Amino acid sequence: xxxxxxxxxxxxxxxxxxxxxxxxxxxxxxxxxxxxxxxxxxxxxxxxxxxxxxxxxxxxxxxxxxxxxxxxxxxxxxxxxxxxxxxxxxxxxxxxxxxxxxxxxxxxxxxxxxxxxxxxxxxxxxxxxxxxxxxx
Amino acid sequence: xxxxxxxxxxxxxxxxxxxxxxxxxxxxxxxxxxxxxxxxxxxxxxxxxxxxxxxxxxxxxxxxxxxxxxxxxxxxxxxxxxxxxxxxxxxxxxxxxxxxxxxxxxxxxxxxxxxxxxxxxxxxxxxxxxxxxxxx
Amino acid sequence: xxxxxxxxxxxxxxxxxxxxxxxxxxxxxxxxxxxxxxxxxxxxxxxxxxxxxxxxxxxxxxxxxxxxxxxxxxxxxxxxxxxxxxxxxxxxxxxxxxxxxxxxxxxxxxxxxxxxxxxxxxxxxxxxxxxxxxxx
Amino acid sequence: xxxxxxxxxxxxxxxxxxxxxxxxxxxxxxxxxxxxxxxxxxxxxxxxxxxxxxxxxxxxxxxxxxxxxxxxxxxxxxxxxxxxxxxxxxxxxxxxxxxxxxxxxxxxxxxxxxxxxxxxxxxxxxxxxxxxxxxx
Numbered sequence: 066x067x068x069x070x071x072x073x074x075x076x077x078x079x080x081x082x083x084x085x086x087x088x089x090x091x092x093x094x095x096x097x098x099x100x101x102x103x104x105x106x107x108x109x110x111x112x113x114x115x116x117x118x119x120x121x122x123x124x125x126x127x128x129x130x131x132x133x134x135x136x137x138x139x140x141x142x143x144x145x146x147x148x149x150x151x152x153x154x155x156x157x158x159x160x161x162x163x164x165x166x167x168x169x170x171x172x173x174x175x176x177x178x179x180x181x182x183x184x185x186x187x188x189x190x191x192x193x194x195x196x197x198x199x200x201x
Numbered sequence: 202x203x204x205x206x207x208x209x210x211x212x213x214x215x216x217x218x219x220x221x222x223x224x225x226x227x228x229x230x231x232x233x234x235x236x237x238x239x240x241x242x243x244x245x246x247x248x249x250x251x252x253x254x255x256x257x258x259x260x261x262x263x264x265x266x267x268x269x270x271x272x273x274x275x276x277x278x279x280x281x282x283x284x285x286x287x288x289x290x291x292x293x294x295x296x297x298x299x300x301x302x303x304x305x306x307x308x309x310x311x312x313x314x315x316x317x318x319x320x321x322x323x324x325x326x327x328x329x330x331x332x333x334x335x336x337x
Numbered sequence: 338x339x340x341x342x343x344x345x346x347x348x349x350x351x352x353x354x355x356x357x358x359x360x361x362x363x364x365x366x367x368x369x370x371x372x373x374x375x376x377x378x379x380x381x382x383x384x385x386x387x388x389x390x391x392x393x394x395x396x397x398x399x400x401x402x403x404x405x406x407x408x409x410x411x412x413x414x415x416x417x418x419x420x421x422x423x424x425x426x427x428x429x430x431x432x433x434x435x436x437x438x439x440x441x442x443x444x445x446x447x448x449x450x451x452x453x454x455x456x457x458x459x460x461x462x463x464x465x466x467x468x469x470x471x472x473x
Numbered sequence: 474x475x476x477x478x479x480x481x482x483x484x485x486x487x488x489x490x491x492x493x494x495x496x497x498x499x500x501x502x503x504x505x506x507x508x509x510x511x512x513x514x515x516x517x518x519x520x521x522x523x524x525x526x527x528x529x530x531x532x533x534x535x536x537x538x539x540x541x542x543x544x545x546x547x548x549x550x551x552x553x554x555x556x557x558x559x560x561x562x563x564x565x566x567x568x569x570x571x572x573x574x575x576x577x578x579x580x581x582x583x584x585x586x587x588x589x590x591x592x593x594x595x596x597x598x599x600x601x602x603x604x605x606x607x608x609x
Contacts (some may be wrong), residue, residue, distance in 0.1 A: 069534070072382035074231075075232050075235055075246075076235050076246050076250075076488060076489065076494070077228045077494065077496070078230060079488065079489045080484060080487065080488075080489070080493040081387070081487045081488070081489060081490075081544060082386060082392055082394075082485065083250065083251055083388045083489040083490075084394075086367075086368075086484070086485065087363060087395050087398070088360045088361070088364045088395075089360070091359065091363055092213045092360045095211075095212060095213060095358075096212075096213060096307060098209050099211055099212050103273075109273050110211075110212050110273065111271070111272040111428060112273075113210075113271030114219065114272060114353045114354060115219055115271070115353070116273060120354055122354075122356075122359075122402070122405070123359050123401070123402060124401065124402050125400070125401050126359070126399070126400045127398070127399045127400075128397070128398045129396065129397050130394070130395060130396050130397070133394070135247070135251070136247040136250060136251060136489060137239075137244060137245050137246065137247030137248075142397075144320075148420065148422075157402060171273060194263060195380035211357065212352060212353065212358070213360070215352065215353045216348060216351065216352075216353070216354060216521060216583075217348065217351045217354075217355040217408060217522045217523070218353075218530075219353040220530075221533070222348070222349065222503075223499060223503075223530075223531050224349070224496045224499035224500045224503060225499070227495060227496035227499055228496045230503070231494075231496060250489045250490060251489070251512075256490055258490075258492075258495075258538070258541070259391070259495050259538060260537065260538050261536070261537050261538070262495070262534065262535070262536045263534070263535045263536075264533070264534045265532065265533050266530070266532050266533070272353060289485055295483070298487060346508055347503075347504050347518075347523075348503060348504075348507050348518050349500045349503060349504060355522065355523055367483075367484060367485060368483050368484075368485060371483055371484050375545075381545050382483075382484050382544060382545065383543070383544040383545030384545075386484075386491065386544060387491055387543070387544060393598045406521070407513075407523070408518060408519040408522060409517050409518065409519030409520075410525060
């Protein structure tokens with residue numbers, strides 16, 4: 066089963082056309098990724114950033130905005146790991162309302178230690194592998 | 202009892218010092234107000250804005266940032282109505298973590314119909330009066 | 338020559354690592370596109386959105402974040418039209434500091450009239466064609 | 474003469490009513506303050522934050538949103554120092570379009586060294602005093 070989050074579309078997210086302004090989608094996507102790391106991978110962004118100079122910066126994104134999302138809607142986000150690299154991970158993230166797809170994207174991020182890409186710590190990798198197996 | 206919302210401080214809210222960038226507090230405050238109108242006053246922002254040219258723009262804010270909030274914290278927001286005017290309302294909104302106060306503010310907004318301030322619709326007023334009585 | 342804009346990286350754009358939070362890059366990209374439409378295509382976003390229900394929503398983005406941008410830097414954005422479709426346009430947008438590339442992306446947007454994709458108005462198309470010819 | 478900045482109201486700043494969403498005003502205000510420190514006080518936010526754990530967090534704001542600002546407008550911001558304290562400063566910031574006032578606010582910030590309020594460094598104080606004298 067993919068990781069799941071519900072996001073309510075609020076005033077803050079919407080543009081003069083009353084629909085989500087796409088940079089706000091990426092704020093929601095980052096929140097989904099952030100919660101995934103805390104809930105599933107066992108490492109919160111606070112632990113990463115306030116601690117030892119770690120982080121998971123996004124290096125690549127490919128997104129399609131299939132249909133607009135509107136103020137007041139509750140949009141369902143799912144996250145799956147598509148590919149787990151030595152120092153990187155590629156996610157597939159989708160947003161839907163009921164059966165209707167709103168956005169789908171591929172996002173690649175890398176694990177950083179002391180300012181440069183580094184191999185995933187064993188415990189983080191193990192949890193991501195388990196997540197992938199359970200999702201399969 | 203005041204209206205309550207829990208906000209998790211996420212990456213998106215934080216500045217290079219690792220604490221909430223104050224304009225993001227106002228995004229959270231607006232979300233609290235927005236949810237209050239949907240949950241308590243019976244009128245969502247979507248109904249207001251996508252419908253008949255209504256809205257509740259903020260006209261005045263007075264805020265004190267008492268102590269910083271940090272990435273990963275779950276901050277508790279409360280909202281009370283301080284004063285209900287003919288076409289306006291003044292709210293007291295506070296953010297706390299446990300016993301520690303983080304932010305307190307007074308916010309005045311007005312009810313708009315067709316682009317100008319107008320008396321609160323009777324049903325909205327009645328619900329706000331009930332909320333104030335129950336909070337007292 | 339491509340269309341050009343200089344963006345100063347301000348506090349507002351930066352995350353707890355002191356670098357641009359990637360959703361803020363997309364805010365800058367949207368600003369570049371918005372100014373391009375006003376300056377080159379002769380149609381501001383205000384004219385589009387406050388007028389006749391027009392707009393140019395983004396439907397696809399592919400971005401690579403090549404190197405981080407830091408607080409205080411002045412980053413140079415360029416925009417080129419890669420492909421002009423009947424009701425769409427694909428842009429190449431790059432951000433650089435001196436010779437160092439920071440971000441490159443491809444972005445596709447569509448012209449909307451009355452809520453649906455429609456052929457570019459002749460005058461807008463003519464200006465974009467001229468821009469492409471001059472850039473070649 | 475007060476310190477001055479021109480801000481163009483862009484799509485990114487506007488809400489479903491087509492006017493500036495008030496938290497975005499505070500982003501603009503923070504940008505005005507940030508540029509004031511770099512241009513007038515001789516200390517950029519980059520120097521403060523990436524260097525020795527300095528900063529100028531906002532501790533108090535009082536704002537009135539007098540009239541809405543709309544997509545496409547170029548709004549003129551002015552900043553004056555109202556009061557220079559030992560470790561703090563109070564600013565008056567106003568936004569106008571021509572003669573029409575849009576927003577006025579009072580903002581208090583404090584100088585931080587190593588996580589706590591500290592006296593202004595002499596050079597910063599001297600520059601602010603000069604600015605106040607020239608503005609008088």
